[in-house]
Amino acid sequence: MFDTHIHSTFSCDSQMKIEDLVHTLRKKAINGIVTEHMDIDYPANPLSFLFDVDEYFASFSQWRSDRLLLGIEIGMQASCHEENRRIARGYAFDQVIGSIHVVDGIDIYDAGFYDGREKSAAYRAYVEGMLRAIQEYDDFDTLGHIDYICRYATYADPELYYEEEAPLWDEVFQTLIEKDKAIEINTRRLDQPSACRALLTFYKRYKALGGHYVTIGSDAHRETEVGRRLDVARDLAEAAGLTPVYFKERKRMLDR
Numbered sequence: 001m002f003d004t005h006i007h008s009t010f011s012c013d014s015q016m017k018i019e020d021l022v023h024t025l026r027k028k029a030i031n032g033i034v035t036e037h038m039d040i041d042y043p044a045n046p047l048s049f050l051f052d053v054d055e056y057f058a059s060f061s062q063w064r065s066d067r068l069l070l071g072i073e074i075g076m077q078a079s080c081h082e083e084n085r086r087i088a089r090g091y092a093f094d095q096v097i098g099s100i101h102v103v104d105g106i107d108i109y110d111a112g113f114y115d116g117r118e119k120s121a122a123y124r125a126y127v128e129g130m131l132r133a134i135q136e137y138d139d140f141d142t143l144g145h146i147d148y149i150c151r152y153a154t155y156a157d158p159e160l161y162y163e164e165e166a167p168l169w170d171e172v173f174q175t176l177i178e179k180d181k182a183i184e185i186n187t188r189r190l191d192q193p194s195a196c197r198a199l200l201t202f203y204k205r206y207k208a209l210g211g212h213y214v215t216i217g218s219d220a221h222r223e224t225e226v227g228r229r230l231d232v233a234r235d236l237a238e239a240a241g242l243t244p245v246y247f248k249e250r251k252r253m254l255d256r
């Protein structure tokens, strides 16, 4: 089983050493994909979520195996599609996660994204931003954490509900399906039964529209998070009728 979304020392917000990651994966008897942050044009601190990709491959290639793959998590933004494309195509990544961390130039981690805005307006901007990004940008294998906004939104109920933006979400799913992209089940929030329930609606809809594949990733930044709740995500995938996959050399592989 693969944990397809893991950060380590090439991500500015993780201190997990590759040796410790390899050890943890072995201990838990799972496989993993390192997916370091690459957020070009990141607001506030533009240099923080970047890394030297040559150095990444130079230092991690010795650890690469069938059980430890080397990927990247790309922050999709209109201003940097070209640069992201050049990076995604220019290196021998196993898997590229396309993520939305910034909408209309504002970091959605930042409370300023929500200040003075109704939840419906902020969430609509988020889904619109996601849709625009995947319409304009192709060089990714799976769409990361669709519920990212729920981690940081400041509303009483930060959960995402499919019904609130059904036509937009349908467009997101149709775009992914047309482009033959997978969608991630990020396990970070799956300790909350309410999140599982809400998210299942999304994955069922993706399936109903013709989607087949999910990647399952913990988004671990430290050893204790590696492989967390992969079983919960598997159950969600099964309940939605979706097949877990991972990417090796950018090719879709069944994760059995």
Ligand SMILES: [Zn+2]
Pocket: 073, 099, 101, 144, 145
């Ligand atoms: Zn992310």
Ligand SMILES: [Zn+2]
Pocket: 005, 007, 073, 219
């Ligand atoms: Zn991540």
